[in-house]
Amino acid sequence: MRTLSGIQPTGNLHLGNYLGAIRNWVRMQDEMPGEKLYFLADLHAITVHNDPAELTANTREMAAALMAAGIDPAKAILFNQARVPAHAELAWLLFCTARIGWLNRMTQFKEKSGKNREGASVGLYAYPVLQAADVLIYQTTHVPVGGDQKQHLELARDIATKFNLDTGTETFTLPEPTIPPTAARIMSLRDGSAKMSKSDPSDMSRINLVDDADTIMAKIRKAKTDPEPLPSEAPGLDGRPEAKNLVSIYAAMADESVDAVLARFAGQGFGAFKPALGELLVETLRPIATRLTELKADPAAIDAALEAGAARASALARPTLDAAYAALGLCR
Numbered sequence: 001m002r003t004l005s006g007i008q009p010t011g012n013l014h015l016g017n018y019l020g021a022i023r024n025w026v027r028m029q030d031e032m033p034g035e036k037l038y039f040l041a042d043l044h045a046i047t048v049h050n051d052p053a054e055l056t057a058n059t060r061e062m063a064a065a066l067m068a069a070g071i072d073p074a075k076a077i078l079f080n081q082a083r084v085p086a087h088a089e090l091a092w093l094l095f096c097t098a099r100i101g102w103l104n105r106m107t108q109f110k111e112k113s114g115k116n117r118e119g120a121s122v123g124l125y126a127y128p129v130l131q132a133a134d135v136l137i138y139q140t141t142h143v144p145v146g147g148d149q150k151q152h153l154e155l156a157r158d159i160a161t162k163f164n165l166d167t168g169t170e171t172f173t174l175p176e177p178t179i180p181p182t183a184a185r186i187m188s189l190r191d192g193s194a195k196m197s198k199s200d201p202s203d204m205s206r207i208n209l210v211d212d213a214d215t216i217m218a219k220i221r222k223a224k225t226d227p228e229p230l231p232s233e234a235p236g237l238d239g240r241p242e243a244k245n246l247v248s249i250y251a252a253m254a255d256e257s258v259d260a261v262l263a264r265f266a267g268q269g270f271g272a273f274k275p276a277l278g279e280l281l282v283e284t285l286r287p288i289a290t291r292l293t294e295l296k297a298d299p300a301a302i303d304a305a306l307e308a309g310a311a312r313a314s315a316l317a318r319p320t321l322d323a324a325y326a327a328l329g330l331c332r
Contacts, residue, residue: 001034003178004140006041007066009059009080012292015207015281016186016196018069019252024144026070037138037313038071040080040306043087043130047123060302065209068292073305081134083310086317091133093324097163098129102155132156135175137317142178153177167327171320184252189223192241210289213282220246220278225270232266234258246270250277253284 005025013022029036042059059080071078081087103109106128109120123130135143135156145153153175160172188194188205196206204219211219224242231237237244237258247265250273251258265273295302325332 001032001141002037002138003028003032003034003142003144004037004039004135004138004175005144006039006044006081006134007062008045009040009042009055009062010045010198011058012061012198013065013069013209014196014198015209015249015285018209019184019186019249021144022066022069022071025066028144029071029076034141035316036076037140037316038066038076038078039084039134039313041134043081044127047121047127060299061296063302063306064292064295067295067302067305068209068288073309077309077312077316079306079309079313083306084313084317086137086314086321087130087133090137090317090321090324091130093328094129094133094136094159094163095126097166098126098132098155098159102158103128106151106155108152128152128155129159132159136160136172137320138313139173139316139320140175141173143175145177145179150177163324163327169323169327171323171327184248186249186252187241187245189219189245192224192243192245207281207285209285209292211285212289213286216281216285217275217278220274220281223274225274227269229267229269230262230265230273232262234262236262243270246273246277250280253280 005021005028007017007021025036025038029038040059040062042055045055045058063078063080066078067073103126108128109125110117112120112124131152132155135153136159143149143153143156157174160174164170164172186196188196188200189207190200190202190205194200198206200206204222207216207219223246225246226240226243228240228243230243230247237247247258247261250256251261254261265276
């Protein structure tokens, strides 16, 4: 069994992507059998314009954040894409297998390009093929997927199937989706209808893993709510997006159900609930923030961890890449 997960290096983790995916990655690392690969998708990041210095800094910072959150380079393989050229090499071979009609059905390009489709990069259009290469190069058996990535995994399976049939080989393993434990969907502290995001111009909309205790308490204190007291059961939060978001954050951080949290705080207002939530966040995130600060102070150690992971990943990728070249009759 071999599992692969990736994340774009957009800088430091915030509470949304920590509770939404990274905590599940840590659990997979510790509990699932087989090899686990976690990579920073810096080749995917350049499908849109990036400041080069910022991309470098973001890659190191995200690697540090993953390690601080619990990804252990001794237990799993942690690397960034650009250190493993096999990803890009295999992508070209797969571009010649993938069909334009398949890519035209990819919904995310339509969403990301918006009204400027003609001005979007070829990379933004074709990056699902690179995603397929990311998965297939390691003979990955399982890929954790959310709802927005199922279509891309199906494309990877289609490409692998066609390549194998076209060449009369069994070059690629067809990966299976794995549904991770239910991940918390964390919304903005300023708008309960929008996901918590680093792209939100207001820093008050999110809890960053590097925020200190005073900042966390201030953000929770100023988080948008409503004047009603908390109900005793989850259905009572329907139609109250901000209240539901804060209770969901508490439940996720405490590893409790929403109903269990509400049973404890039923009838109380946010004047009582917010300080309790803030204290829970501070105590839970404190060791992560401390470790992150330590790691960021030593970029050479971050690079060494990524380089070691890339060496392990490259060794796993080489046999598949060689087999793909051979299957196509390419003389090397």
